[in-house]
Amino acid sequence: MSSLPLTLGFVPLIDCAPLVIARELGFAEDEGLALTLLPQPSWSALRDMLALGHLDAAQMLSPMPVAMSLGWGGLAAQVDALMVLSVNGTVFGLSRDFAARLPSHPGFGDPVAAARALAQAQDSPIRVGVPFPYSMHRLLLDYWVEFSPELDASQFEIVTVPPPRMADAVAQGTLDAFWVGEPWGSAAVARGVADLVLPGRAIWAFAPEKVLAARHGWIAENPETVSALIRAVHTAAHWLDTPRNTSLAVEILARSEHLDLPRETIDPALSGQLSPALGHAPVPVDRFLMFHRNTATFPWRSQAAWIAARLGADAAEQERARDFYRSDIYRDSLGPIGVDLPGASEKVEGAMRHATAVASSRGHMILGPDAFFDGGTFDRHPKT
Amino acid sequence: MQTSLRILVVEADEDRARQIIDALVEAGWSDVHALAQVSGLDRAIRTISPDIVLIDIANPDRDTLEHLSLVSDPKARPVAMFVDQTDDELTRAALNAGVSAYVVDGLTPTRIKSVLETAIARFHVMRQMQSELDAAKRALEDRKTIDRAKGILMRQRGIGEEEAYGLLRRTAMDQGRKVIEVAQALVTAADLLS
Numbered sequence: 001m002s003s004l005p006l007t008l009g010f011v012p013l014i015d016c017a018p019l020v021i022a023r024e025l026g027f028a029e030d031e032g033l034a035l036t037l038l039p040q041p042s043w044s045a046l047r048d049m050l051a052l053g054h055l056d057a058a059q060m061l062s063p064m065p066v067a068m069s070l071g072w073g074g075l076a077a078q079v080d081a082l083m084v085l086s087v088n089g090t091v092f093g094l095s096r097d098f099a100a101r102l103p104s105h106p107g108f109g110d111p112v113a114a115a116r117a118l119a120q121a122q123d124s125p126i127r128v129g130v131p132f133p134y135s136m137h138r139l140l141l142d143y144w145v146e147f148s149p150e151l152d153a154s155q156f157e158i159v160t161v162p163p164p165r166m167a168d169a170v171a172q173g174t175l176d177a178f179w180v181g182e183p184w185g186s187a188a189v190a191r192g193v194a195d196l197v198l199p200g201r202a203i204w205a206f207a208p209e210k211v212l213a214a215r216h217g218w219i220a221e222n223p224e225t226v227s228a229l230i231r232a233v234h235t236a237a238h239w240l241d242t243p244r245n246t247s248l249a250v251e252i253l254a255r256s257e258h259l260d261l262p263r264e265t266i267d268p269a270l271s272g273q274l275s276p277a278l279g280h281a282p283v284p285v286d287r288f289l290m291f292h293r294n295t296a297t298f299p300w301r302s303q304a305a306w307i308a309a310r311l312g313a314d315a316a317e318q319e320r321a322r323d324f325y326r327s328d329i330y331r332d333s334l335g336p337i338g339v340d341l342p343g344a345s346e347k348v349e350g351a352m353r354h355a356t357a358v359a360s361s362r363g364h365m366i367l368g369p370d371a372f373f374d375g376g377t378f379d380r381h382p383k384t
Numbered sequence: 385m386q387t388s389l390r391i392l393v394v395e396a397d398e399d400r401a402r403q404i405i406d407a408l409v410e411a412g413w414s415d416v417h418a419l420a421q422v423s424g425l426d427r428a429i430r431t432i433s434p435d436i437v438l439i440d441i442a443n444p445d446r447d448t449l450e451h452l453s454l455v456s457d458p459k460a461r462p463v464a465m466f467v468d469q470t471d472d473e474l475t476r477a478a479l480n481a482g483v484s485a486y487v488v489d490g491l492t493p494t495r496i497k498s499v500l501e502t503a504i505a506r507f508h509v510m511r512q513m514q515s516e517l518d519a520a521k522r523a524l525e526d527r528k529t530i531d532r533a534k535g536i537l538m539r540q541r542g543i544g545e546e547e548a549y550g551l552l553r554r555t556a557m558d559q560g561r562k563v564i565e566v567a568q569a570l571v572t573a574a575d576l577l578s
Contacts, residue, residue: 042446044484052479074450074486133451159426160451162444 003034004225009046009058012039012259013163014182014269015086015210016059017249018291020258022236030235031228037258042162043132044074050213051077057214057229059085063134063307065213069324070308070317073134078216081304081325083230085210085237087296089269089289090137090200091185092144098123098176099195106197108276108283111373114197115148121155121176129161129169129178137179139310140203147374170194181209182269182289183261189275190265196276199285204350206287206294206370208303211325219329227333234297234334241292246270294355294367295342299325302346305380318380322346340365350377390415391499392434394425394445400510404438407506413499426452436496437486438503446484453486474500481507526564533567536574 006028010016016037022028023035040046043061047068050058065079092114098121099105106117118126130138138158145151161169161178167188169175178188179200188194200207212233219226240249250270254263268274269289273282290296301322308321327345335341343359352368391413395401401418408416419428425448429437439446474497478484481504487496530552537548552570556563 041442041444042450044446044450045441048441048479048484052476054479074453132447133454160448162447165444 003029003032004228005034005036006056006225006229007036007038007054009038009040009049009055010258011043011046011059011163012261013184014253014259014261014266015089015289016258017240017253017270018085018233018236019059019212020253020256021240021249022232023258024252024256025236025239027235027239028229028232031232033225033228033232035232039258043135047073047077048075050079050215051075053215053218056218056225057082057212059210060213061132061135062208062211062303063136063139063311064132065211065324066304066307066321067134067311069216070311070313070321072311079213079324080216080219081211081213081299082219082226083212083233083297083299083330084208084303085212085233085291085297087209087290087294088199088201088205088207088287089209090140090179090181091196091274092141092177092179092198092200093170093185093188093194093196094177095170095173095175095194096192097173098126105195108196109198109202109285111144111148111198111202115144115150118155119150123176124155125157126155126176127157127159127174129159129166129175129180131163131180132160134311136200136207136209136307137181139307140200140207141179142310144198144203144373147372147376167191167193183265186268186274187265189278192278196274199274199288201285201287203373204370205372206352206368208300208307209289211299219326223329226329230330230333231337234292234339237291237297240270241290241296295340295365297330298342299327299330300345300347300349301325301327302349302378302380305346306349306378309378322380335361338362342367346380348377348379350375351379388415389413389436389495389499390432390434391417392429392432392437393418394437394439394443394449396420396443400440403510404503404506407502408499411498411502413502425449435488436499438499439484439486440507441479441482441484449486477504481505482511483507526567529564529571530567533570536570 008019010019019037023037028035040049046058047064049055065081067073068077068079102117103120104117106114128141145153145156163180163184166178166180166184170178170188171193185196189196239245250263250266253259253266272285272288274285275282304321304325305318308318313321331341341361342365350370350372353371354369355366356368357364358367391408393401393404395404395418401420405416405418417432425445429452437449439449478500483503485500533552534545534548537543537551538545552563552566556566
């Protein structure tokens with residue numbers, strides 16, 4: 001039986017791992033798919049290639065399908081998220097020069113202390129690099145600044161810098177701070193030019209980071225292929241989040257032609273052990289990056305609504321955005337093979353301060369925590 | 385009228401930048417600028433204030449440009465990309481040629497179209513040259529590998545060059561592979577055993 005060729009776009013970052021593993025360990029082949037993974041030079045290029053049909057599906061920043069489908073950004077197109085590829089996994093860091101000019105160092109992992117320290121910065125504006133305008137990195141930064149009483153958005157100037165150039169920009173003094181996905185935060189630390197201040201999860205404990213996206217029309221025309229792809233990537237995500245596979249995963253990713261990154265830059269994100277500063281012992285960060293645990297792959301419609309709301313969508317647009325995260329297709333693809341599914345497709349984002357048992361198709365499952373640092377919640381249907 | 389357009393070409397490779405500018409100047413635009421330095425792209429764009437920015441689709445700095453085109457409001461419509469999205473054919477042609485364009489709002493599509501068509505044509509030529517260069521390099525590499533494989537066979541089996549090549553070709557045909565693949569396998573095996 002010959003496999004169906006499928007071309008997927010990705011950006012070489014640690015969290016493209018589910019796609020690489022689905023291919024390299026044969027999970028895609030098991031589903032009858034022959035995956036070709038095409039690295040893309042930028043998120044804009046990836047978006048264009050997907051929108052114009054040069055790619056069948058692609059890894060995307062979680063806000064991208066929402067923005068594109070609402071018609072915002074460089075190239076609008078109806079693009080849906082089939083599943084979440086990774087939850088969390090980003091870091092906020094400061095250039096060492098900038099940190100040295102602060103009266104007190106913000107430390108690592110405490111958003112309140114970090115806000116207090118940054119509030120004392122003499123430099124204004126503080127230039128922060130993010131990978132793309134429609135990125136979870138930027139939304140987390142915006143959220144942190146908005147809900148920290150010490151901080152004011154006018155203190156910050158946000159610029160887009162391609163992740164592999166982030167450390168250079170910090171070293172050249174073009175950036176005071178950055179919010180970036182691994183390995184580029186740890187890479188900047190290893191070069192001795194930056195200190196890490198926050199893991200992304202310190203702002204939102206369960207932030208959808210990357211999604212698997214495809215054109216709305218293509219999804220409708222290829223239901224079987226879409227389901228096979230979801231199953232293959234889901235199996236890969238499960239494999240990746242099985243602790244005994246971690247060291248093998250690091251090895252496979254390091255050897256893979258798809259990533260071209262040295263082993264030591266892959267290890268921190270997958271093991272959840274980050275060195276916040278050069279020479280500092282690695283600090284364990286619980287749930288730093290999740291692929292499968294706590295139903296990480298489920299595309300919650302409320303996540304899409306939250307993203308839309310944070311991008312400035314009105315109520316009607318938020319309502320439309322729900323439909324861009326295809327929990328319906330996810331259920332249809334994974335339900336029949338016995339995957340435990342949550343009872344609802346929406347949740348009150350931020351309501352779980354701890355891991356919580358909820359109703360699922362097979363009884364109970366553990367979700368969360370998904371709290372925001374300020375204790376805020378997002379409910380699309382707030383009770384009045 | 386066309387000549388009043390200010391065009392910025394973002395290209396780190398001096399030679400490529402020169403080729404694009406020459407093509408545009410030849411076609412009648414005189415206000416063409418090049419930017420090689422990618423750091424400080426935002427400042428350059430503010431100073432030059434171009435009507436159209438042309439950038440290679442493979443350039444990672446596209447995301448930075450994209451951000452600048454959105455200004456500060458994430459909901460704002462960008463400064464329009466690829467002219468007008470209604471012109472699907474032109475968008476596709478640009479993408480295939482590997483050029484992306486950012487255009488200030490309010491320019492009439494026809495004025496942009498001629499700039500883009502010139503750029504697309506030039507990018508096509510450059511891409512063609514690159515792929516011809518790549519193909520020539522690959523052919524040379526392949527020949528070296530086949531020569532080495534022939535040499536190995538001639539030594540090991542005490543046969544002539546023609547016979548060695550015949551053996552490679554027969555093996556390739558029997559296995560439904562290319563001669564270069566068989567040669568590569570032989571060279572790799574010989575390297576491992578030596």
